[in-house]
Amino acid sequence: MSTTTTATSLLRFATAGSVDDGKSTLVGRLLHDSKSLLADQLEAVEHASRDRGHDAPDLALLTDGLRAEREQGITIDVAYRYFATAHRRFILADTPGHVQYTRNMVTGASTAELAVVLLDARNGIVEQTRRHAAVAALLRVPHLVLAVNKMDLVGYAEEVFAPLAEEFTRYATSLGVPEVTAIPVSALAGDNVVTPSAHMDWYGGPTVLEHLENVPVAVDPTGDPARFPVQYVIRPRTADHPDYRGYAGQLASGVLRTGDRVRVLPSGRTSTIAAIDALGEPVRTAWAPQSVTLRLTDDLDISRGDLIAPAEDAPTPTQDVRATVCHLADRPLRAGDRVLLKHTTRTVKAIVKALPSRLDLAGLAQLPVGDGLQANDIGQVLLRTAEPLALDDYRDNRRTGSFLLIDPADGTTLTAGMAGTAFGSGAAGRPDTDHGWDF
Template sequence: MTTTAEQLSATTLLRFATAGSVDDGKSTLVGRLLHDSKSVLTDQLEAVEQASLNRGQEAPDLALLTDGLRAEREQGITIDVAYRYFATARRRFILADTPGHVQYTRNMVTGASTAELAVVLVDARNGVVEQTRRHAAVAALLRVPHVVLAVNKMDLVDYAEPVFAAIAEEFTAYAASLGVPEITAIPISALAGDNVVEPSAHMDWYGGPTVLEHLETVPVSHDLTACHARFPVQYVIRPQSAEHPDYRGYAGQIAAGVFRVGEAVAVLPSGRTTTITGIDALGESVDIAWAPQSVTLRLADDIDISRGDLIAPADDSPAVTQDVEATVCHVADQPLSVGQRVLLKHTTRTVKAIVKDIPSRLTLDDLSQHPAPGQLVANDIGRVVVRTAEPLALDSYEDSRRTGSFLLIDPADGTTLSAGMAGAAFAAAAEAVAAVDDAEWDF
């Protein structure tokens, strides 16, 4: 007989994030998902019920299951990203409940950066608003492959199908113009539970999946083996052993792709080529290893290799450059300015760098470009050109979210300044929207 632990280990994992304007019901939706999927412990539910009574509410406020900070409970809003872990018989989930306020755009970027799916909530009474477009733009920027439009509070518009249809049509057209590959619209009432876990008895005109059913069945590919093979070196192993006096191995986690014994590889940024003579995994020698395994590679030649170098197939290596053009989301309270000296951290490599130029700042309301802003402040998204003191081997973020991303760090105190995406991560989406008549979107 299969145990629960064995069943869970056999299920796939879905990372997803919620987003939406303030008071659209994100935390209530998350609480409803946890409650109705039986993922809430008894003592947690009792604590929420007591807190709700203390606030004069007759029914439990399920939003309190995720809004754990005192300031969040006092203001009735989500401030920080709240991560929740739950599972059903069909799938395991890591959920990031992100804030809706515009000043917390950086928090949404944090929550959605590793997500395979984003749930964007819309209040059925208000329709698509600026924050809705902003969150769709961020999801497109971060290359989130699946977006769910959850039209919430349908109970407050008498469960009217035309209201849902109009909102779904407007959002789908806008998100598609950004390049979002898949959009699914679901009418819900998070407070009443309609179409969250159980199908709604009030919307017989809707024949699609509930939110949970879609989350359980949306195709998720964790097959990093199909990506360009990349191995950032984390540690050089030279054991002082009589059995293996000449052992030299390069340890780390495979970021993407597959490596095989006998394969010709290049060591970047030097560009020296060699051959894999052995792969050690969990103390055993293997002929093949794939992402995201942690392994040690042994190479045929004694090459100067250290932490931060990247090993890739000799015939499929990323470009090496010292001039990094990228889109960044600025997350620090202190601004990022032209001429500023920073550290750039890419995989296991950290190098000194200087901000040469900030060509534009993105206005997420309409995706227009504000030229030459001079600096980026907290929550800004813009294009930057960074010159590094040492060459880096970067992929385009469009090709790889793992090896196409980096951080800009304050060298004085180690504060993270910006999260970056190498290449023209948002140019195509911005150009697509710019080609659309502004009046169509009623900006």
């Protein structure tokens, strides 16, 4: 698989850390020292810092933008920031560290290619550190960075950093994370965030920004099988196009070409791509995440929510869904609940058949569910849908292996699901039965 670190490449990454570990300060330092702030943004932070009695700008205010966050001194909601350097563009999701906002980390890291987990060098690896590593592994985030913060408060000592890096790497690797990088930093002083530290000559690795700029990002669109959820059927019925029937949508993964033999799901009928239109012009090839219109050689019954995939590499539709879920709503999810399941552009009725267990993210043990899955719980669920769904395993395709459960009464998002996923043993993606979290 080819990779690139050109100025056109994009890295989506998320940050996570326990309360008061300095995560918002790290993000603020990253934006400040990489000169990614506008003058009025910096002026606003300086003004707010003076009002709070600080002599220097409080860089944490760059991400803790909600009034409730500033009052409590913690991050509550996911804050998205967009910035760029000469080497790469970035979309940063700064997620909360408090245990009650685990669901927010799931939201922020669901599309991330890298996660930065922060810890306080004085406190070492705590339950939230393990929790965040486990969530990143569960979401199949391929690159994990451990930022050991507040090294200035432990005398920049290598003997403090080294055992923490070793313990975390061992733990994350056991969860199946393929790449772990540990970096000693001081977000407040700026050591190893953007500029190499003058206080830690024993460390020869990259700064946080240097690693973000150079970590490989997959850009080969042919790596995954093609998946095309149909969003809209186009029938112009004009004199110029009396027989035009196109299927519009965004290619979720892979590549499609004119002449490809495809299968329409859940019906299972096959056809051939006769033409591909992009921005009103015919093209021979489309790749993810392009939005295009497909035309087929056969007149099939296709509607919104159907999935077009290669005829020889299409998922098998099913009405029985086994998945790992993170419960997002304040009201519990219980066996017997009737819900709506939204998968790509398709929404179907479903019933929760069983909740076999929930996951203890600290010790990775399966625990009884009790009175349903509560907010922030991660557990196993068995669902029965009213109509077949063409789900991929989340380990194979994050886009078409994910879904949402919705309250049919008021439209509230209840649960985020990952079809068939389990903690794996590295690149092979095999379940790790040592932790008892095996489907």
